[in-house]
Amino acid sequence: MAGTDTALAHGDGYTIVEHASLAGRNTFRVPATAQLLIDVRKPAALAELFGYAALKSQPLLVLGEGSNVLFTRDWPGIVLAIAARGIAVLEDRGDDARVRVEAGESWNDFVRWSLAHGFAGLENLVLIPGTVGAAPIQNIGAYGVEVREFIAGVEAWDRREARLVRLDNDQCAFGYRDSRFKRERERYVVTAVEFDLPRERALRLDYAGVREELAALGMAEPTPSNVAEAIARLRTRKLPNPALIGNAGSFFKNPLVTADEAQRLRRDHPDLPAWPAGDGGAKLSAAWLIESLGFKGERAGDAGVSERHALVLVNHGRASGAEIWALAERIRGEVRARYGVLLEPEPLVI
Numbered sequence: 001m002a003g004t005d006t007a008l009a010h011g012d013g014y015t016i017v018e019h020a021s022l023a024g025r026n027t028f029r030v031p032a033t034a035q036l037l038i039d040v041r042k043p044a045a046l047a048e049l050f051g052y053a054a055l056k057s058q059p060l061l062v063l064g065e066g067s068n069v070l071f072t073r074d075w076p077g078i079v080l081a082i083a084a085r086g087i088a089v090l091e092d093r094g095d096d097a098r099v100r101v102e103a104g105e106s107w108n109d110f111v112r113w114s115l116a117h118g119f120a121g122l123e124n125l126v127l128i129p130g131t132v133g134a135a136p137i138q139n140i141g142a143y144g145v146e147v148r149e150f151i152a153g154v155e156a157w158d159r160r161e162a163r164l165v166r167l168d169n170d171q172c173a174f175g176y177r178d179s180r181f182k183r184e185r186e187r188y189v190v191t192a193v194e195f196d197l198p199r200e201r202a203l204r205l206d207y208a209g210v211r212e213e214l215a216a217l218g219m220a221e222p223t224p225s226n227v228a229e230a231i232a233r234l235r236t237r238k239l240p241n242p243a244l245i246g247n248a249g250s251f252f253k254n255p256l257v258t259a260d261e262a263q264r265l266r267r268d269h270p271d272l273p274a275w276p277a278g279d280g281g282a283k284l285s286a287a288w289l290i291e292s293l294g295f296k297g298e299r300a301g302d303a304g305v306s307e308r309h310a311l312v313l314v315n316h317g318r319a320s321g322a323e324i325w326a327l328a329e330r331i332r333g334e335v336r337a338r339y340g341v342l343l344e345p346e347p348l349v350i
Contacts, residue, residue, distance in 0.1 A: 013042025026066030029246035064131035103133025148174035246315030
């Protein structure tokens with residue numbers, strides 16, 4: 001399945017490679033190839049690229065750093081990677097600023113940039129892998145914060161209208177690990193994101209472990225940078241580093257259930273963590289559900305569940321994407337059989 005990475009064409013702002021390996025383009029590090037791989041350095045090049053017949057007729061996958069995808073097979077068409085970089089302050093209003101970030105920027109690098117420039121709010125989202133362009137698609141979140149809280153607008157190539165468009169926050173239709181861009185993958189290619197970043201904001205410290213970590217660091221009156229340091233330490237201890245072992249972070253979403261269902265489950269399983277969710281529902285701990293069935297540290301060949309965190313599936317070396325997905329399906333089946341709850345994967349499963 002290894003690709004030959006044969007260069008096919010270069011243009012103003014893009015490069016096309018034929019029979020490209022995707023093993024280094026996904027954090028699970030599973031083998032896969034694409035018929036064509038297009039790296040786009042200038043969003044303006046999309047007008048030319050989408051004029052090609054191949055992009056209109058072949059399956060298209062938009063890929064960032066590959067930190068939220070599992071390839072169980074080769075991609076039968078074209079992979080488009082937005083590699084544009086850049087951060088610019090569009091408007092400084094004193095108490096806050098509007099900042100434009102190109103889609104190819106590293107998310108964690110941008111979080112660090114925001115803290116270094118005196119902005120608050122993104123500190124809870126530190127150390128999340130992936131690009132800025134992927135952040136609104138998944139509506140990434142961690143430690144009680146979601147990225148939608150700071151997004152003013154998203155610039156994207158609209159394949160239906162064949163032009164760059166800007167969608168404001170409401171038009172993005174954000175939900176829990178969800179957005180319009182995720183539901184309409186065939187229509188939009190995110191090229192840049194605009195953020196409204198405050199210079200002062202109440203810190204969110206009530207997520208499990210944050211206050212304790214700050215206390216251990218001796219930070220009685222923490223700053224946003226202190227919170228980022230504490231959360232980075234928590235994430236480093238709990239989650240395996242994709243640079244050391246293939247993984248895509250949390251593989252399953254915390255399931256949303258009705259209040260009655262949560263009450264029933266909590267009555268039978270008092271230790272099951274649950275939190276209030278929108279519309280009177282509840283969010284359950286997927287990690288608890290998985291760990292309670294003994295899957296933490298499970299291994300099936302080189303496909304496994306992390307010993308650090310039950311939500312993280314890992315590649316111990318030579319696992320295929322199909323083998324990792326088979327393990328995920330077994331976990332889903334046993335959770336549903338025991339608790340009547342269906343776990344949904346966070347990554348896009350090809």
